[in-house]
Amino acid sequence: MNVLSQEGASTMSDDSREYLTFTLGDEEYGIDILKVQEIRGYDAVTKIANSPAFIKGVINMRGVIVPIIDMRLKFNLGQVEYNQFTVVIILNIAGRVIGMVVDGVSDVIALGRDKISSAPEFGAVMDTDYIDGLTTLEDRMIIMVDIEKLMTSAEMGLVEQVQTAVA
Amino acid sequence: MAIDLSQFYQVFFEEAGEHLAAMEGLLLEVDVEAPDLETLNAIFRAAHSIKGGAGTFGFGDMAEVTHVLETLLDRLRKQELAPTVEMIDAFLQAGDVLKEQLAAHQSGTEYEDPRVAEVCQRLEILARLDPTEGGDAIEPVAASPAAPREPVTWQLRFRPSEIGPLSGADLRALADALVMLGPLERVREDAEDLHHWRLTSASDERGIRDVIAFLGDPEPVEITVDSAVSQQTASACLEDEEEDGFGFFAGAPGRAPALEQNEDEDGFGFFAGAPGSEQALDQEESGFGLFGGSPGMQEVAAVASRSRAEEAQGFGFFDAAPGVPEEAGDHETSASAAQPLRSIKGGERKPMAAGAARPAAAETSIRVSVEKVDQLINLVGELVITHAMLAESASNLDPVLFERIFSGLSNLERNSRDLQQAVMSIRMMPINFVFNRFPRVVRDTAASLGKKVTLKLVGEDTELDKGLIERLADPLNHLVRNSIDHGIELPEQRREAGKPEIGEILLRASHRGGSVVVEVSDDGAGLSREKLLAKAAKQGIPMPENPTDKEVWQLIFHAGFSTAEKVTDISGRGVGMDVVRRNIEEMNGRVDIDSKPGRGTQITIRLPLTLAILDGLSVRMGEEIFILPLTAIRESIQPRPEQFKSVAGRGQLALVNGEYLPLVVLHDVFGFAGEKIRHEDGILVIVDTNEGRAALLVEELVAQHQVVIKSLETNYRKVEGVSGATIMGDGRVALILDVDALVRLNRKAA
Numbered sequence: 005m006n007v008l009s010q011e012g013a014s015t016m017s018d019d020s021r022e023y024l025t026f027t028l029g030d031e032e033y034g035i036d037i038l039k040v041q042e043i044r045g046y047d048a049v050t051k052i053a054n055s056p057a058f059i060k061g062v063i064n065m066r067g068v069i070v071p072i073i074d075m076r077l078k079f080n081l082g083q084v085e086y087n088q089f090t091v092v093i094i095l096n097i098a099g100r101v102i103g104m105v106v107d108g109v110s111d112v113i114a115l116g117r118d119k120i121s122s123a124p125e126f127g128a129v130m131d132t133d134y135i136d137g138l139t140t141l142e143d144r145m146i147i148m149v150d151i152e153k154l155m156t157s158a159e160m161g162l163v164e165q166v167q168t169a170v171a
Numbered sequence: 172m173a174i175d176l177s178q179f180y181q182v183f184f185e186e187a188g189e190h191l192a193a194m195e196g197l198l199l200e201v202d203v204e205a206p207d208l209e210t211l212n213a214i215f216r217a218a219h220s221i222k223g224g225a226g227t228f229g230f231g232d233m234a235e236v237t238h239v240l241e242t243l244l245d246r247l248r249k250q251e252l253a254p255t256v257e258m259i260d261a262f263l264q265a266g267d268v269l270k271e272q273l274a275a276h277q278s279g280t281e282y283e284d285p286r287v288a289e290v291c292q293r294l295e296i297l298a299r300l301d302p303t304e305g306g307d308a309i310e311p312v313a314a315s316p317a318a319p320r321e322p323v324t325w326q327l328r329f330r331p332s333e334i335g336p337l338s339g340a341d342l343r344a345l346a347d348a349l350v351m352l353g354p355l356e357r358v359r360e361d362a363e364d365l366h367h368w369r370l371t372s373a374s375d376e377r378g379i380r381d382v383i384a385f386l387g388d389p390e391p392v393e394i395t396v397d398s399a400v401s402q403q404t405a406s407a408c409l410e411d412e413e414e415d416g417f418g419f420f421a422g423a424p425g426r427a428p429a430l431e432q433n434e435d436e437d438g439f440g441f442f443a444g445a446p447g448s449e450q451a452l453d454q455e456e457s458g459f460g461l462f463g464g465s466p467g468m469q470e471v472a473a474v475a476s477r478s479r480a481e482e483a484q485g486f487g488f489f490d491a492a493p494g495v496p497e498e499a500g501d502h503e504t505s506a507s508a509a510q511p512l513r514s515i516k517g518g519e520r521k522p523m524a525a526g527a528a529r530p531a532a533a534e535t536s537i538r539v540s541v542e543k544v545d546q547l548i549n550l551v552g553e554l555v556i557t558h559a560m561l562a563e564s565a566s567n568l569d570p571v572l573f574e575r576i577f578s579g580l581s582n583l584e585r586n587s588r589d590l591q592q593a594v595m596s597i598r599m600m601p602i603n604f605v606f607n608r609f610p611r612v613v614r615d616t617a618a619s620l621g622k623k624v625t626l627k628l629v630g631e632d633t634e635l636d637k638g639l640i641e642r643l644a645d646p647l648n649h650l651v652r653n654s655i656d657h658g659i660e661l662p663e664q665r666r667e668a669g670k671p672e673i674g675e676i677l678l679r680a681s682h683r684g685g686s687v688v689v690e691v692s693d694d695g696a697g698l699s700r701e702k703l704l705a706k707a708a709k710q711g712i713p714m715p716e717n718p719t720d721k722e723v724w725q726l727i728f729h730a731g732f733s734t735a736e737k738v739t740d741i742s743g744r745g746v747g748m749d750v751v752r753r754n755i756e757e758m759n760g761r762v763d764i765d766s767k768p769g770r771g772t773q774i775t776i777r778l779p780l781t782l783a784i785l786d787g788l789s790v791r792m793g794e795e796i797f798i799l800p801l802t803a804i805r806e807s808i809q810p811r812p813e814q815f816k817s818v819a820g821r822g823q824l825a826l827v828n829g830e831y832l833p834l835v836v837l838h839d840v841f842g843f844a845g846e847k848i849r850h851e852d853g854i855l856v857i858v859d860t861n862e863g864r865a866a867l868l869v870e871e872l873v874a875q876h877q878v879v880i881k882s883l884e885t886n887y888r889k890v891e892g893v894s895g896a897t898i899m900g901d902g903r904v905a906l907i908l909d910v911d912a913l914v915r916l917n918r919k920a921a
Contacts, residue, residue, distance in 0.1 A: 050904040051795060052883075052890055053841030062887065064898045067553035071887040100886045 020116040025146055026093065026106040029081040032144055033106075034113065035151040039095050043109055046090040063103065070094065072103040073160070097155045113146075115139055120148055133157075183224045184277050185538075187233075190217040191273070192607070195266050199610040203254050211248040214262070218244055221269065232282065233272045235376065239291045240265045242396070243298035258297055263611070265290045288377060295375075325379060327368040329392040349379070541637065544597050551591045552879040558587050559900035595780075599634040602680045602689070605644045606631050609651055613676060616655045623662050623673040624655055633680035635687045639758055639778055643689070646751040650691040650774055651676060653748070658695030658772050668769065670694065686760075687780060692773035698724055698766040724764040728752045756861065756911075759785060761802055777802075785897075787878050789905065790856065790869040792837045797869075798878055798897060798907040805857040805864065807872060812851040825855060825866040832857065832866040835917045837908075840892060858910045865914050880907065892916045 023034040049061030049072050058078035062069050072092060076084050084090075084107065092103045120137035134157065136148035154160065194217040197210050222237035240262065246252045268290050275282035327349075346368070349355050353372030370379065376394045562580055570577055606628050617624040635643075659665075659674035666672055679690045703726050707714050712729060715722065727748045755762050760778035779785065779802075787798035808827065816824045816831065823834040834855075838847060848870055856867040878897035883890055883906075894909035 048903065050896075050906065051841075051843060052887075052906070053843070053892055055890070062883070062896065062904050064902055064904045067549070067556060067881075067898065069881050069883060069886060069896050069898075069904055102886060 020114045022112055022114050023146075023148065024093070024109065025111045025113060025141075026091070026109045028075055028079060028107055031081075032110065032146045034115075034139070034146045034148045035093075035095075037112060039097055039151050041094045041096040041101065044092050044094060045088065046086050046092050046105060060105065065094065065101070065103075068101060070101045070103050072105060073155075074105040076105065076107065078160075095151060095155065097152050102155055113141060123147070180228060180276075183228055184273060187221050187224055187269075187273055190221050191266055191270055193217050194221075195263065195611060196607050198259055198262050198266070199614065201254060201259055203256055203259065206247070206254045208248065208250070211244065211254070215241065215244040215248050230272070230276050232287065233269060233276070236265055236269055236272070236287060236291060238395070239294040239298065243294050246298055252298075255297075261290065261293045261297060265294060288375070292375070324396070325370045325372060325376070326395045327370060327379070327392055328395075539597075541598075544594075547594050548598070551587070551594045554587045555591055556879070556898050556900070556902070558583050560902050563900050595636075595784075596634075598637050599780075600637050600640050601631060602633045602635060602640065602643075602687075603631040604640050605647055606678055606680070608644070609647075609678060612648060612651055613655065616652050617659075620656060621661065622655060622659050624659055625673055625675050627675060627677045629677065629679040630681045633682060633687060635778065635780055639687075642754060642758055643776075643778070646754045646776070647678075647689070647691065649748075649751050651678070654691060654693040654695065654772065654774075658693035658697075660696050664696075682780075683777075687778045689776040689778065690773055691776075692771060694771040697768040697770055697772050698727070698764070699768065703727070720766075721764075724766055727764070728762070752861075759800055759802055761859075785878050785880050785907065786875070787897075787907065788856075788875050789873040789899070790854075790867075791871040791873050792869050793843060795843070796873060796899060796903070796905045797837065798876070798905050799856060799858070799867070799910070800894075800907065801875070803858045803860070803910045805859055807854055807856045810851055810853070810855045810868075814855075815850050825868075827855065827857060827866055830864070832864050833914060833917060834866050834868060835913050836868045837913075840913060840916050860911045860914045862911070862914055865910065865917075867910070867913070878905075878907070 022037040024037045024040050025032055025034045027033075044065075047063050049063050051061040052059060052071070055061075058074050060072040060074050062071050064070075076082065086105075089108060090105060091107075091109050092105050093109065095102050095104060120139045122137050123135045134150050134154040136150045139146050139148060194214050197214045197217070201207070201210055201214075218237050218241045222234050222241055225231075225233035225237060243252075243258065244262075247254050247258070252258075264286075268284070268287055271284070272282040272287075346355060346357065349368070349370055349372075353370055356369040356371075372379070379394055380392070558580070562584070565573070565576055565580060568576065609628070610626055613624055613626040654676050655674075659676070660668065660670075662672040665674065675694050677690070677692045679692075681688050700720065700723050703723050704714065704718075707726050707729075710729075712726065714726075728751075729749060752762050755776055755778070758778055760776055763775045763777070764772065765775070766772040785798070786801040788801055788804060789796050789798050791797075810825065814826045815834065816826060818824060823836070824831045825834040826832075836850075837843075850868060853868045853870050854872055856869060856872075858865055858867055876899075878899075880895045881897055883893065883896050890906070892909055892912045893906045894912075895907045896904050897907060899905050
């Protein structure tokens with residue numbers, strides 16, 4: 005299930021970076037590809053007690069215990085059925101390995117910093133704090149997410165500092 | 172080319188630490204009545220090695236202490252003096268001082284304590300005793316640093332250029348200043364090089380250094396007692412015969428550790444010569460020399476007054492810079508230039524009878540960081556899991572058709588199991604590492620309480636995980652001190668009770684099944700049932716009627732529980748036993764007490780062999796599998812409906828064997844949605860928690876496993892009620908339950 009083809013890499017200019025785009029409902033998001041470790045299918049998870057609903061549980065990834073987050077639940081995009089197309093993006097953030105369930109992975113794009121416009125203040129499903137900016141690709145709007153900031157944030161409750169908030 | 176010595180500091184710290192520990196152990200072995208020459212020699216070598224290292228690395232304070240230590244030890248091993256208890260005490264004290272100095276250096280600070288001077292003085296006085304007096308007429312040792320002393324002849328060696336920019340006039344001023352301390356003889360003065368003065372003064376080394384400090388930096392000045400006084404080697408330098416020091420000689424300009432052997436005093440071989448520095452490495456030593464040879468430097472293997480070239484093992488690191496003539500050791504020296512930095516274990520050479528002990532026969536070992544070992548253990552754990560997964564997928568194949576797959580799998584299983592055991596054994600260490608501190612603890616504690624106690628160690632070779640060993644030290648220490656303080660009676664009381672005056676504490680370690688059992692027992696007064704019960708009533712600790720002995724003994728693990736009439740600095744504050752129990756339980760172990768009034772107390776600690784593996788029972792609740800640590804499980808029963816009771820409609824209880832136990836329903840506690848089972852269809856597992864017993868309702872008991880413990884915190888965070896996770900044979904993750912936390916959670920939920 006490797007969609008990380010090197011297409012688009014050719015168009016890279018000096019200050020451009022590559023982004024992995026994925027879909028959640030009708031929205032398309034982009035994250036820094038350097039944070040992505042791998043992409044895999046969805047496996048059965050082991051539930052974790054008393055955790056927020058968007059934390060599906062943990063899986064065994066080659067001996068490493070990895071928590072799995074359902075971004076669709078996190079962003080209130082409704083319960084979506086898990087099927088063989090459900091994709092888990094394994095992220096490597098701040099020395100931790102975290103899995104993120106999304107509807108599908110679409111592309112790898114290279115973008116210069118100047119192509120990303122800053123996002124206006126709006127009532128999005130997530131706090132604009134975690135949004136790097138917006139970009140347009142073939143008439144589609146892609147929301148650039150600072151995934152590291154989002155995943156280590158207190159509201160995700162993934163990192164120890166926020167344990168009291170959840171417990 | 173200057174060598175950055177600091178990169179070798181760590182090696183020195185470790186080595187010195189080991190030497191100190193070895194020295195202490197040996198000191199405690201010394202029988203004052205019949206001293207064993209071997210032991211004395213070994214102590215001497217340990218002290219000597221520390222001194223060598225400390226001197227080379229510039230830890231002058233440590234070198235200073237070891238020097239006086241060594242002087243006295245040397246007289247002992249040459250049998251000019253008989254060892255006395257005072258000496259052993261002084262040695263032990265010096266060892267403590269050295270340990271603290273070492274710790275201070277390790278944290279990058281200087282250790283300042285008046286005790287240093289005190290200890291040195293004490294040792295010096297002991298060393299200067301007239302041999303004819305033997306061990307009988309020891310003068311009072313508690314001499315204060317200010318006490319008047321016999322004048323001593325000091326040797327001062329220095330290069331004026333190192334002390335500071337000293338002109339001829341300054342040198343004269345220095346000499347004048349020193350004359351104030353006592354007669355000064357200017358033995359030798361080369362314009363450029365070493366000055367050698369001899370000062371006879373009652374002042375100690377510190378005093379002399381203080382005087383020098385007025386005019387320059389006293390550090391490079393080498394000050395030693397003139398050996399003519401003590402008839403001893405008092406070797407000027409760092410090397411001596413039977414040396415096993417590790418010398419990292421920095422050949423940086425400005426440092427000139429002149430090393431030599433000096434058997435007959437006054438035969439100082441100083442090799443003035445090439446600009447830069449010279450090093451003299453001597454024979455009959457396994458010194459590991461690290462020579463930084465910059466151009467123009469010469470490493471000269473020097474033979475001082477007498478060369479006794481035997482068994483030299485100079486492991487030299489020669490930086491072969493152009494134009495460096497190298498020659499290490501002499502004659503028979505086997506200076507192997509490219510020897511890797513052999514973990515300096517070679518220093519533990521036994522005194523050899525006939526110059527045997529080839530280097531090759533020496534025990535070889537490597538130092539590896541624990542992280543690397545842990546990584547290896549993890550990988551092997553993965554291998555075992557992968558095998559289990561393969562075996563499971565293969566289990567529905569036809570054994571006849573796929574015979575080769577099955578035989579391959581069973582081979583794989585055997586090999587990976589062997590591999591796992593071998594890797595685990597890397598982390599295993601003999602429990603001696605904890606035990607060997609106790610002779611000292613017992614000696615000191617008993618002495619401070621005026622009790623007579625001997626310590627018996629059994630099963631010191633029992634191996635267990637290094638991580639456990641480190642964490643076992645504190646609880647054991649507490650138990651032993653407790654036994655001496657509360658258990659063993661004073662000699663008079665013991666006599667009255669018809670017991671031998673000298674109490675005995677027994678530390679025994681052994682393997683039993685898959686666990687390690689450590690016992691601490693004493694032959695003291697034992698626990699008093701009445702006292703404990705009275706105390707419990709006073710503190711309002713609920714007790715069942717007619718409690719069993721076991722239940723009464725368990726009281727001492729209550730926080731804040733102490734029956735000691737008076738609080739001492741050793742024990743009695745009531746913090747402690749509960750901490751001991753908590754520590755042990757954190758290691759998945761358990762503590763049991765047995766006591767007989769008048770006969771003694773025995774505390775048994777049962778620990779798993781390693782922290783990485785847990786014996787567990789897998790239980791099913793809905794679709795989820797959980798692991799219960801086997802140590803927590805008492806029994807499991809099939810409940811009848813009438814066993815379940817409720818109080819005020821909530822807070823369910825289970826009636827088991829006539830006792831009402833809190834009922835923990837995993838489903839409810841963990842808030843899992845899904846079908847609830849009827850209580851009577853499940854199985855009750857009775858577990859021991861730190862708040863007493865509890866009944867855990869699960870749907871099914873699946874199997875008993877050894878599971879590899881994985882942390883949830885690596886990528887996630889701590890989850891309440893769960894102590895970790897593991898990977899099952901089918902590759903799924905199962906959570907390991909923490910029964911103590913579960914009971915807490917249950918109470919919160921109710």
